[in-house]
Amino acid sequence: MLQAFLQNIINGLAQGSVYALVALGYTMVYGVLQFINFAHSDIFMLGAFSGFYLAKWLTPIVPNPLVLLLATILGSMVFCVTVGLTIERIAYRPLRSAPRINVLITAIGVSLFLENLGQIIFGADPQVFPALIATKSILNTGGLVLNNIQVLVVLVSLVLMVVLHWIVHHTKLGTAMRAVSFDIEVANLMGIPTDTIIIFTFTIGSALAGAAAILYGLSYPKIEPLLGTMIGLKAFVAAVFGGIGNILGAAVGGIVLGLAESFTVYYISSSFRDAIAFGILILILLFKPAGLFGTFRREKV
Amino acid sequence: MKIIQKSILLIIALAIFGLNYFLEDNVDGYVLRVIINCGIGMILAMSLNLINGCAGQFSLGHAGFMGVGAYASALITTVLTLSPFFKTDLGVGCAILTGGLAAAVAGYLVGLPSLRLRGDYLAIVTLGFGEIIRICFLNFEQVGGARGLPGIPRVANFFWVYLWVVVTFVALLRLLRSSYGRAILSVRENEIAAESMGINIAHYKIVAFVISSFFAGIAGGLFAHFQSFIDPNSFVFNKSVEVVIMVVIGGMGSLSGAMLGGIIVTLLPELLRAFDNYRMVIFPLILIILMLVRPRGIFGHKEIWELFRKKASS
């Protein structure tokens, strides 16, 4: 009983950290531009594939697994940032003053484009993500299993989130970002270069998605071009759960969702794994629409 | 005026009936399938237009309502072997109607959160509902689960589908040209002003969801009884997106625009068949470009005939 409970917590934490990293990308873009960047999930997918090819190429060259891992993560992050910024420049920036619905539809269009392009380039069949480091169990007592990958996933996520927190709260750029997400027009009037801040936001969000993709590939080594859809939706749910636009909220939301899923699979049925996220979403929006840490702005009459 | 309207409708119904036999004898099976799919697309687009275009809400779960209609009607005609009556044209018609009603009930339940949420939030909740509905089908072994549900009587032909296209069009147009329609539009235009003029905005948001889902359910029922096979994959998120694209292309709030959008979105993948795999890449590209160059859709809020009228008068 207790073992099962603890095992679920371990699994949930590992899965939740990936959700949290992806959720951060959603929440930051939403905070600054007030729209759901549907393409974020596909940036995650592209991160996984870039890591896949990069790792294949690097494995014979780099003997040290730790260096290999770091190189793959960094490479994937750089690739995701490039894609994210390209999307922002080509598809989103021209719509800066357009109605929100148009931006939303464009985002959906970009997402479909990347998914379908991915199916052509990578093929629709799942590929096996290379095991960059061998799985070793750290703990294995009485049915309780904890392996090095799980620890790694949680640790890397934690480090990234701490760095993000530091950037947002202790640097000039971070302060400007918070100002823009508070009120983009006023921030603009105050001389904050909003376009630069938006680029900065997309950079961080995409980089986190890239890192998350590698961590995901290590834990669930099957990747395919539609991989981003479900993870993206769940990460978005996590962001809404924590209060969209709120960075701490996204992190907490991701972990909670990971735990909830893990428990649902164990205690109810694995086939409801995907439904639980949406169930949580609907409940939170009905009873606390601003999310756990969010504040709701009422329209002025 | 009234008599003219009624006779026009009768003539159209007869024409569809006649055309049905003509097409079945003279057009090849593939083309007829595409034509019928266009009809189903038009019903879906017109119905979603009521929520997304007229009431100013944003639903991303239309495939879910379509699925409810498809499964509910197929349940009656296939799974529950109630009576041989439900294998006949009329019986299937009743079943499809029931499917529409079931979808309307689902629409009521999904409409409830729309009272508290707006914009992106509502989009994501309706998306969630759509997915939950699909996951329920997936786990409901009585209707085939993931394997799908085969052997549904193939009754919905050109006549039935296009009869419903006309019914949907006339019903929605009449609704919009009435006091109820103005109430729905006023919600889109300005919620605060609308409620200050005595419009119960919560009520009309629900009304939009219920009516819209009803027709989506009808489309689902027709789809099921045209394909003769349904599975949860027919009602995925991408299907909802497809319907949104239909509405957006035509112009949010334009009924005739939605019809055109339904045709374009159904036809385009067929026309791009020559590009094989690339068509699914070209399609979203067209959407992105459309948003950049013609953000209000092809017709905006206007109906097609209004465009011509404007030109004639000026």
Place this chain on the structure above:
Amino acid sequence: MTNISSDTTNHDFKVESLSIAFGGLKAVNRFTLSLQPMELQGLIGPNGAGKTTIFNLITGVYLPDSGAMTLNGKSLLGFKPHQIAKAGIARTFQNIRLFSEMTVIENVMVSYHMRVEYRYVDVLLRTARYYRIENQFRERACALLEIMGLENRKNDKAKSLPYGDQRRLEIARALATNPKVLLLDEPAAGLNTQEKVALMATIAEIRNKFKTAVLLIEHDMKLVMGICEKITVLDHGEIIASGTPREIQNNPKVIEAYLGVG
């Protein structure tokens, strides 16, 4: 209609001690007002005095923290905005809120909806009743637009109207709800002096034609002096003076509020 009793203070519309605070800030404090049938009153005060907040409280947009509100002796407290409208209180908005993509006549016809007598069946089948009531609505709307001088623009989109006409359409739309009390929120804002004077005359005329009481928010004190029977002055959410235009004009508190304390 009203219960005529010996109690002479039983006015048509009464607001008593209405208060609301936003995050500790008292936006409106103990606001009291009574409006007799067909009375024209002004509500004036400097920017941020809480005038619009009072309208929002009366029309149910905000729920007051305390206080009472009755129309014909019936409490309206806790009513939703659409219920308030149905009870007979209509309003306009300081920042124009028209149904901009709808035509001028449709804007007015939305207000008839709460008393529509046909049902969905009549709409779907276009029954005789549908045609009769639609035509009736159309005629009434035309008549109303004629009074407001908008008749020739009735089929244009509301957003295409010039600014002054948009303000008039706001009033027409509110009047179409057939109100017993009409709340006008700075209807003259943004108009030139000539237009302002004309609008004030229209407002006085409306009151007689439509037999409605009017509560008029205005920033400019001089403008309301001529037409209002009574004026209430608000500053920092509190009533600082109330009385006839003459009394208000000479009230030192009012002068202070408007000119500032040196």
